[in-house]
Amino acid sequence: MKVELSHIYKSFGNVKANHDISMTVEAGTVYGILGENGAGKSTLSKVLSGFITKDSGKIVLDGIEVDIKTPADAICAGIGMLHQDPLDFPSLSVLDNFMAGRSTLNKKRVKTSSSRADLIRELRQLSATFGFDLPPNDRLANLTVGERQQLEILRLLSLGVKTLILDEPTTGISASQKTALFTAVKQLAADGKSIVFVSHKLEDVEELCDRLMVMRQGKVIGEAEVKGRNSNELAASLVDMMFGRELAIPAKHEINIQQTEPALVIQDLQIDGDRLSLQIDKLTVKSGEVIGLAGLEGNGQQLLLLACAGLLKPNAGKIRISDVDMTNRAYSNFLRAGIGYLPADRLQDGLIRGLSIHEHFMLRQSHSGFLINWRDTRQFANQAIETFNIRGKPSTKVERLSGGNQQRTQISLLPDRLNLLLMEQPTRGLDIESTLWIWKQMMARCEKGMMILFISSDLDEILQYSDRILVFCGGKVSEPIDAKTLTVDKLGQAIGGKFA
Numbered sequence: 001m002k003v004e005l006s007h008i009y010k011s012f013g014n015v016k017a018n019h020d021i022s023m024t025v026e027a028g029t030v031y032g033i034l035g036e037n038g039a040g041k042s043t044l045s046k047v048l049s050g051f052i053t054k055d056s057g058k059i060v061l062d063g064i065e066v067d068i069k070t071p072a073d074a075i076c077a078g079i080g081m082l083h084q085d086p087l088d089f090p091s092l093s094v095l096d097n098f099m100a101g102r103s104t105l106n107k108k109r110v111k112t113s114s115s116r117a118d119l120i121r122e123l124r125q126l127s128a129t130f131g132f133d134l135p136p137n138d139r140l141a142n143l144t145v146g147e148r149q150q151l152e153i154l155r156l157l158s159l160g161v162k163t164l165i166l167d168e169p170t171t172g173i174s175a176s177q178k179t180a181l182f183t184a185v186k187q188l189a190a191d192g193k194s195i196v197f198v199s200h201k202l203e204d205v206e207e208l209c210d211r212l213m214v215m216r217q218g219k220v221i222g223e224a225e226v227k228g229r230n231s232n233e234l235a236a237s238l239v240d241m242m243f244g245r246e247l248a249i250p251a252k253h254e255i256n257i258q259q260t261e262p263a264l265v266i267q268d269l270q271i272d273g274d275r276l277s278l279q280i281d282k283l284t285v286k287s288g289e290v291i292g293l294a295g296l297e298g299n300g301q302q303l304l305l306l307a308c309a310g311l312l313k314p315n316a317g318k319i320r321i322s323d324v325d326m327t328n329r330a331y332s333n334f335l336r337a338g339i340g341y342l343p344a345d346r347l348q349d350g351l352i353r354g355l356s357i358h359e360h361f362m363l364r365q366s367h368s369g370f371l372i373n374w375r376d377t378r379q380f381a382n383q384a385i386e387t388f389n390i391r392g393k394p395s396t397k398v399e400r401l402s403g404g405n406q407q408r409t410q411i412s413l414l415p416d417r418l419n420l421l422l423m424e425q426p427t428r429g430l431d432i433e434s435t436l437w438i439w440k441q442m443m444a445r446c447e448k449g450m451m452i453l454f455i456s457s458d459l460d461e462i463l464q465y466s467d468r469i470l471v472f473c474g475g476k477v478s479e480p481i482d483a484k485t486l487t488v489d490k491l492g493q494a495i496g497g498k499f500a
Helices: 041-049 071-077 094-099 102-107 116-130 145-158 175-190 202-208 231-243 301-308 331-336 346-350 357-364 374-387 403-412 432-446 459-465 488-495
Strands: 003-012 015-025 030-035 056-061 064-066 079-082 163-167 194-199 211-216 219-225 262-272 277-286 290-294 316-321 339-342 420-424 451-455 468-473
Touching (some): 003 041, 015 030, 015 041, 015 194, 015 219, 030 041, 030 175, 030 202, 030 231, 041 071, 041 079, 041 163, 041 194, 094 116, 116 145, 116 175, 145 163, 145 175, 163 175, 175 194, 175 202, 194 202, 202 231, 211 231, 219 231, 277 301, 277 451, 290 301, 301 420, 301 451, 357 374, 357 403, 374 403, 403 432, 432 459, 459 488, 468 488
Parallel strands (some): 030 194, 030 211, 163 194, 290 468, 339 420, 420 451
Antiparallel strands (some): 003 015, 003 056, 056 064, 211 219, 262 277, 262 316
16 A cells, blocks of 8 residues: 655644655555654654644545544554554453454444454464464463564554554564564565554664655655665765764773772572572672673563662572672662662653653752752753753653653663662663763763663673673573673574573
8 A cells, every 4th residue: 555645744832743744655665764762753653543633734545635533544544553662451362452453443344353263263374474473362461572563463464454654663672573573574565565664773774674764853854765775875874864963882981800899799699580580699790890681581680680779689699789788678778879770661660650850850859848949959950951961841741751851861860979770771762862872871970980780682782881791591690791702693692592
């Protein structure tokens, strides 16, 4: 199905999220929309998929103008969207999630399968087509993010979708799941489907897309053919369109492991999680050192961070910070010891929905008595917004911020001096500029002696910023590996169980 957008406008108050956007996606092609966080990519995708109503402009499908006001309208028109965070029901089964949306189609007099036996047969046939393995009766909560994405794609296809929108689909999935996703997308395009691929990752659009459009601050900056282009030239051109300048990678400080005394000591640690148990015989970390925790999601990395943050009590073992035994102490003791934590889910665990940036800084400040000096806290919030380049106002609710600005807000709320920072997926879903900015701040803190333990599904990020790497696989943990001795391939093999 050929998709044409013509002069699309969408504003939220004074913010022009989409300003005069036009694009054409031919049937059988993958069309990329590239841009930094907050560029307007997701807004445009939601306009096309009916989650947001456009202010003005036209949507034309195969030469016929359509009026899309709801997701149901979009589905009936043959358009479906895979969101960055899948919109599904974790407490229900795989099959129940696969059935979602059929009642709407039935009301629109579109015939769909009704019996559970027919639906199970359809799910298995679709799964086999793409090489997916999705047991119908499993609870969705037991699936990985990548498997949930696979299920959502199959659900949309079963509803007759001819145009599929993928919004940052490689966020939070493993390398093997990304390969499976890209294989499926290429197959869909070969079958005549039109694919809109929304991303901020240059390597993803280069590998997958036929043509792309670059957005910045709600406007189209330019379009580019992808196939047949020189990789380095294309990347340089796209970065210039996205940011208007070259971006420098922050330099990682050098640390002398032999001459520096350990500031964090973990010994004979045993932690029980819901699915697996983790054991670490001994780990010592020096001041200023960065330790990357590599492995497929759910293999024990988070258990270690939670224990080191005082949010999960180990079954056995010791955790010492600067010669102070922190084992089984209260979370408040860990805070006073200079330990900070950046969770992966910014809105669920890090920030508070419904509160403004100003109100978050008010909570951060210490107050005597019952009265709050709102003027002083507002001034502090304004200073932080400027210092950390947060694209928002003190009155902006945190859920209205882009992913990069939510992460900048989280970092701005950290205490000025920390001994240990624990980070889960610190740059997940962020554009290049935000990623480099965050690591520049982290490297500056490490030069002052702060240690970092961080989880990332991006192997390049692990190798780029770690001094040493721990590989997690099924609750087993490798000995610390010097990052300089590893390549992406070697690290991938280690994650698969072949420890060095």
